[in-house]
Amino acid sequence: MVKRLGQLGNRLFTFAHVIANSIENGYSVINPNLDQYASYFECSSTNNFNGYPISVRLFKSTLFNKVTLPLDKKIIFNLASSFTNTFIKNSSIKFITDQDNDYEMNSPHFIENAKNKTVIAHGWLFRDKKNFNKHADTLRKLFKPIELHRTNVNNLIHTCRKECEILIGVHMRKGDYATFRGGEYYYDTTTYVSKLLNIKELLESRYNKISFLICSNEPVDVEAFTTKGLTVHLGTNHFIEDLYSLAECDYIIGPPSSYSTWASFYGNKPICILRNKEQLIKLEDFEVYLYKGY
Known part of the structure; x- marks a missing residue:
């Protein structure tokens, strides 16, 4: 290659x-x-x-x-x-x-x-x-990460799971997405808050404690989420550890990206691709990534 x-x-x-x-x-x-x-x-x-x-x-x-x-x-x-x-x-x-x-x-x-x-x-x-x-x-x-990163991922996931029954991984990709395809998939914090509330509503009849792990390539305004009643954790901000932390979550959500779809594939965990700001998320939108030609 x-x-x-x-x-x-x-x-x-x-x-x-x-x-x-x-x-x-x-x-x-x-x-x-x-x-x-x-x-x-x-x-x-x-x-x-x-x-x-x-x-x-x-x-x-x-x-x-x-x-x-x-x-x-x-x-x-x-x-x-x-x-x-x-x-x-x-x-x-x-x-x-x-x-x-x-x-x-x-x-x-x-x-x-x-x-x-x-x-x-x-x-x-x-x-x-x-x-x-x-x-x-x-x-x-x-493609297993080296031990240092596996340990950091395990420690983070352990901390997250101590206070939840289900953990949702959020790939909040910003940075380069501001210009990629004219910013089509660059969603603001308000959009991510609304989608996480959407997911919480879907799951709260089954689970009492729902947490979200947010991994982003820009600083995250945690208060914007917590003031809406969302329990959130942040990734380590290391690109390998964030990737493999997402793979350890129960569900994953994020914009179209090979980064989060690799997390879905590697962790064998269902992902929902957020293709536009108006998308109403349904549980059937989550599926494990395997190769389908896209």
């Missing part, structure tokens, strides 16, 4: 799809594009993926890996692809791009090349629509 794939959620999903396809079809994978996130996960931090032929390092030398980290791999891909296609016939190297659309890795073309050649893949939408769900449990094991 030779293209940096946006932020953490996108990179995890793409890598997971590639791994699922490689396990199913028996070829090796090198993905250096987890780069700055690799140290946060047990397998990628040690480059030991439980015996699978998977690596996040291009070179054995740590120095070489650090030197190549900032390089623009898109430029390298285009130059190398052009050179190979122009001057080298019947090359053992195959360059494949997703062209910014879902690329079905189970196509005979891809599988044949992956098994018999060195495939250099460029893109963030390589997908295995059949085997992602099949190998879901293995993928969860391969």
